[in-house]
Amino acid sequence: DAVLFEGDHQARFEKILTRYPNKQAALLPTLALAQEVRGHVSPQTMDRVAELLELAPAYVRGVTTFYTMYNKAPVGRHLVQVCTNISCNLCGADEVLEAFLRYTDTELGETSEDGDFTVIEAECLAACGFPTCVQINSRYYENVTPAEVPKIIEHLKSAGAGGR
Amino acid sequence: MAYPYVSDREVRVLSKYFGDPSARRVEEYVKRGGYQALKKAFGMGPDAVIDEVKASGLRGRGGAGFPAGVKWSFMPKEPTKPHYLLCNADESEPGTFKDRELMRWDPHQLIEGCLIAAYAIRAKQIYIYCRGEFFETTQVLAKALEDAYAKGYVGKDILGSGNDIDITIHLGGGAYICGEETGLMNSLEGRRGQPRVKPPFPAAVGAFGMPSTVNNVETLSAVPHIITNGGAWYRQWGTEKSPGTKLFCVSGHVNRPGNYELPLGFPLMELIDDICGGMRDGKALKAVIPGGSSVPLLNAEECAGCNLDYEGVQAAGSQLGCASVIVMDENTDIVKQVRRMVAFYAHESCGQCTPCREGTAWMTKILQRIEEGRGTEEDLQTLLDMSRQMTGTTICVLSDSAAAPVVSSIQKFKDEYLALIRRGERVGVA
Ligand SMILES: Cc1cc2nc3c(=O)[nH]c(=O)nc-3n(C[C@H](O)[C@H](O)[C@H](O)COP(=O)(O)O)c2cc1C
Ligand code: SF4
Numbered sequence: 001d002a003v004l005f006e007g008d009h010q011a012r013f014e015k016i017l018t019r020y021p022n023k024q025a026a027l028l029p030t031l032a033l034a035q036e037v038r039g040h041v042s043p044q045t046m047d048r049v050a051e052l053l054e055l056a057p058a059y060v061r062g063v064t065t066f067y068t069m070y071n072k073a074p075v076g077r078h079l080v081q082v083c084t085n086i087s088c089n090l091c092g093a094d095e096v097l098e099a100f101l102r103y104t105d106t107e108l109g110e111t112s113e114d115g116d117f118t119v120i121e122a123e124c125l126a127a128c129g130f131p132t133c134v135q136i137n138s139r140y141y142e143n144v145t146p147a148e149v150p151k152i153i154e155h156l157k158s159a160g161a162g163g164r
Numbered sequence: 165m166a167y168p169y170v171s172d173r174e175v176r177v178l179s180k181y182f183g184d185p186s187a188r189r190v191e192e193y194v195k196r197g198g199y200q201a202l203k204k205a206f207g208m209g210p211d212a213v214i215d216e217v218k219a220s221g222l223r224g225r226g227g228a229g230f231p232a233g234v235k236w237s238f239m240p241k242e243p244t245k246p247h248y249l250l251c252n253a254d255e256s257e258p259g260t261f262k263d264r265e266l267m268r269w270d271p272h273q274l275i276e277g278c279l280i281a282a283y284a285i286r287a288k289q290i291y292i293y294c295r296g297e298f299f300e301t302t303q304v305l306a307k308a309l310e311d312a313y314a315k316g317y318v319g320k321d322i323l324g325s326g327n328d329i330d331i332t333i334h335l336g337g338g339a340y341i342c343g344e345e346t347g348l349m350n351s352l353e354g355r356r357g358q359p360r361v362k363p364p365f366p367a368a369v370g371a372f373g374m375p376s377t378v379n380n381v382e383t384l385s386a387v388p389h390i391i392t393n394g395g396a397w398y399r400q401w402g403t404e405k406s407p408g409t410k411l412f413c414v415s416g417h418v419n420r421p422g423n424y425e426l427p428l429g430f431p432l433m434e435l436i437d438d439i440c441g442g443m444r445d446g447k448a449l450k451a452v453i454p455g456g457s458s459v460p461l462l463n464a465e466e467c468a469g470c471n472l473d474y475e476g477v478q479a480a481g482s483q484l485g486c487a488s489v490i491v492m493d494e495n496t497d498i499v500k501q502v503r504r505m506v507a508f509y510a511h512e513s514c515g516q517c518t519p520c521r522e523g524t525a526w527m528t529k530i531l532q533r534i535e536e537g538r539g540t541e542e543d544l545q546t547l548l549d550m551s552r553q554m555t556g557t558t559i560c561v562l563s564d565s566a567a568a569p570v571v572s573s574i575q576k577f578k579d580e581y582l583a584l585i586r587r588g589e590r591v592g593v594a
């Protein structure tokens with residue numbers, strides 16, 4: 001298996017270690033960094049992280065699977081997370097979710113054939129006054145209406161992957 | 165983006181610079197008196213800082229409303245081990261969207277507040293625990309922190325005072341329960357974010373087993389103003405028991421949703437009708453959740469006399485929580501919205517306590533069944549029985565929070581449940 005962190009990523013990993021009193025506390029930031037490098041956190045990646053932080057592999061698996069943001073399997077280049085929690089829901093989030101599924105031609109949680117899109121439901125993203133809030137990779141889109149969805153998708157297709 | 169809406173009835177102490185991207189720069193912050201409160205605090209000494217914050221009556225803005233100065237006074241006065249200040253920036257309570265705004269529009273205000281609090285509780289290390297979804301926000305915060313380090317406001321020998329305080333931004337992994345203070349500490353330590361049994365309380369055994377204090381972003385953002393102007397100044401707003409200003413996050417069916425900073429005790433209906441421009445499309449009000457999804461619903465009648473301070477909302481039959489005011493109009497499908505909230509709690513339950521793990525999952529199923537027109541009247545009694553078993557029986561209050569909207573909606577909107585059960589159709593829904 002290839003080395004997990006190299007160059008700039010290795011430097012960032014080493015910096016993370018300096019911020020905590022022990023290596024275990026660096027686990028979440030290290031998982032986030034690993035996901036940035038690999039796109040998702042596979043069981044192999046978890047084992048690598050365990051080695052780097054001198055933790056038991058089973059422990060790392062137990063922690064990783066507790067959190068939703070570490071993708072345990074590959075996802076589309078654009079991970080579309082539509083908040084359907086209460087404030088967005090009151091303002092039509094279900095229709096926005098439907099529009100994303102329709103225009104990406106996917107089922108909830110499944111990746112499109114071209115590997116571009118995975119659409120999932122999200123819990124409240126702390127932008128409830130700007131409904132519907134949609135997180136696409138690292139970026140927040142606010143006040144999204146169903147009518148705007150095709151435009152957003154076209155834009156993403158032409159812009160490539162964008163920062164995670 | 166210009167800040168969406170403002171009102172001239174607001175008292176913008178913490179939110180004055182929302183919508184102004186230049187205000188987040190360190191030069192601008194310093195120009196308007198920034199980091200002077202920190203300097204003043206260093207001159208006062210830690211105990212005088214705690215006394216000033218006690219005098220202000222500032223209460224925790226993360227939901228529980230515990231007085232900040234009192235919490236700080238629980239920390240050991242003569243440290244024998246490292247102390248930690250943990251800033252809770254996990255903001256995930258449905259309906260709440262103030263901490264992200266505070267961090268991205270005025271990051272130095274938060275950094276300065278953190279430093280003063282750390283000094284008061286004799287901590288040399290601060291962790292700002294941000295929910296993992298806040299990539300963009302933490303970039304703003306990280307830039308501000310870098311600048312503050314470069315200018316000597318954070319780090320070694322701050323402002324030549326001999327005080328060393330470091331700040332680390334820590335990103336979570338996506339789990340609501342990490343906003344609960346002991347779940348936060350476990351998550352920070354690289355564990356699953358499961359809440360701990362209390363006692364011991366964080367001031368005795370907190371992060372890494374050391375004395376720790378957890379405060380919300382908004383609580384800490386108020387601190388520089390209190391130190392600059394004094395506790396009595398802060399008390400010019402609000403009520404005797406709920407002093408000061410508070411950010412109200414208004415969402416749902418109003419014309420102008422958004423964050424509004426108002427004196428505590430502000431009348432709920434004036435917030436909706438005047439500040440937020442009334443109900444969307446001229447519809448009638450059906451219900452309000454005044455404090456985020458964890459508190460009971462109020463019906464329109466209860467809203468009428470409700471003042472938005474901790475005591476006022478309690479008197480009306482709910483809780484102020486984090487002042488996340490979710491407004492629902494006459495066409496709202498209450499059963500669907502309650503089901504959505506309970507499904508959230510089922511998803512976020514950390515699973516250690518049986519009443520919570522099982523209760524939230526079963527409630528979701530029963531509510532789904534009712535929503536689909538396959539419920540029975542006994543289901544309502546079952547839901548109420550479960551709510552009772554889920555309240556006050558678990559390690560943290562997530563379980564109680566899940567029960568709150570169920571109980572209050574069955575009490576106040578029983579006809580909607582019954583209509584679905586009896587006719588398989590919704591009342592008042594177009
Ligand atoms: C399930 C649950 C979730 C919570 N989420 C948050 C949160 O996202 N942010 C927050 O500041 N407090 C949250 N709290 C409250 C914290 O436990 C804690 O009381 C608060 O951070 C203390 O800060 P304060 O005294 O300044 O309000 C949550 C509590 C519970 C039970
Ligand atoms: S009440 Fe629920 S969320 Fe809280 S500790 Fe128990 S199982 Fe976990």
Ligand code: FES
Nearest residue numbers: 083088125127128
């Ligand atoms: S409910 Fe959608 S962002 Fe809060």
